[in-house]
Amino acid sequence: MRIREAYIRFLASSLATYSTTAESLAVFRVLFSLHVLLFGIIPDISFVADLPDSFFTPPFGFAYLLPGFPSPLLCMLLHVATVMAAVAMLVGYRTRLSSLAFSLLCLFSYAIAYSLGKINHNTMYLLLPLVFAFTDWGACYSVDAARRGASHHPSSETLNSVRSAAALFCYAFAIGWMFFTAGIQKAVAGWCDFSSQATLGWFIQYQAGEQAHQLLSPWLSTIRSSVFWELADWFTVGFEILFCCAAFRRQWMLLAFCCAILFHNMVLHTLNIDSSGFMICYLAFARWDGTMAQRWVERLAQIVNHRWLTLSFSVVLVGIVTTVGIMGTSIIDLVTFTAGSSKPSLLRSAIIEAVALLLALRFLIRTYVPAILRR
């Protein structure tokens, strides 16, 4: 009985660390939705319609239920429906339903795309709206709030801060678990064995096989120190395994995110694998109240008070994002003239991840240096 009580008390104290405001969550909803729409996250899977069904090797899950690749019309409908769900999530129209629809439609589309035999691990990103649908992220700066007559300020009865905190905790734990699954495989494979050089081995494989010669990769290949590469192995395994435990306190989780950002930077510059999309997932745990982002969102959210203006804006946005998606590119690629080229897009990711690293360093210095100095 005492163990059960202690466990409940521990869990309650963990949840308390994730308490946040509806305004903060709503600001994040707008930022996340903009990221989805601008960075071309919504998959256009029409290319599968040209492939023979002999290529269809679905992984266990949604796609396993299908007899073969869907028709071009169904692929198109899936794309348009996902864009509509993302735009609805942005303006906060039936936010819970649109968030759930966005996640499920995206996961379904990717499941079909991954029926060719290779799975890319983007679940952390796509799972976010599925979990955040149960938070208060649609309670303000949204059409839902305007329809309730609550303007941008949520009424107390529409809020459930405990549920929001629980959802944030669940999402944090899911991220931690995902990293744990990677860390435990590495540990079993012998990454921490002094006779092995795992990071270096993968780096050489990607340089020779995948032609990963961009960013700092040529410079990193000149590092001969086995201590450096062994440290990289140990750091990766250590932080990935401990990530799971970090979920029990928000402050620990922020520390784990700092390690993750360093890891993503390392992966980008060695293997040229872009993980910049994960940065927005980590921002879900930031407090957005009183920030410049909140002031911008507050101003932009005035649109939701005008029904026809919101509808026109949404229709135009759906049209633009769908067209750009069918062209096989993203709005950010078009704006930065980087469509169809991997080099500038990797450079953009490097800038995003470097900014994230600087923010992580700023957080670490502001949080831990004064505490250390006090001691």
Add this chain to the structure above:
Amino acid sequence: MLLFVAAFFFTFLVAEPYPSLTMPGFARVYHVQDSVFSFEEPTVLVQWNSGSTSRLDQHDLLSTVRLTGATAVMKNIFSSNHYRRTSVDTSSTSAIQQLKRLRLSAQEWLMADRTRRVRYSEPSTAAWLATRILTLYPDSIKAGRIPVSASVLWHQREFVRRNNGIHMVSERQTDSVRIMLTTRGSRP
């Protein structure tokens, strides 16, 4: 939490579902004393009716395929023993090796039709490949060249790290498949 654990075991003992709460393991390690790094790559060769041969890059062949990796798709479709090859990965440590063997047995038991299906020899694969080759060599028909067959050769390539970069030291063929092609209006 129990669901997480169950899904984790399913992923590593049978096959990775999608979606799943897992991240890539990058479980392979290289031993320092070997100082040699090896991995497999495909080479696609197109044989023409004129008797000539063209080498086709796998990324060009699969350039219409998005959101996924070319080598993995090549392995899945254009190899004779994909599952078996991964199970006898000599670069892996013994624990991973055993896990892979266990996984292979589970796959053969649970998904017998999938593991035994030879995808490259199916007529729809050959038809797609012929169309794709003609798209990539648009002037071939005018020149009277018709693709007769395509071969996908898998090579284990070994690289060594020396002062001024990474150098390939050996190449060994590990697998090959040949696909007989039929193009519209012609017979090979």
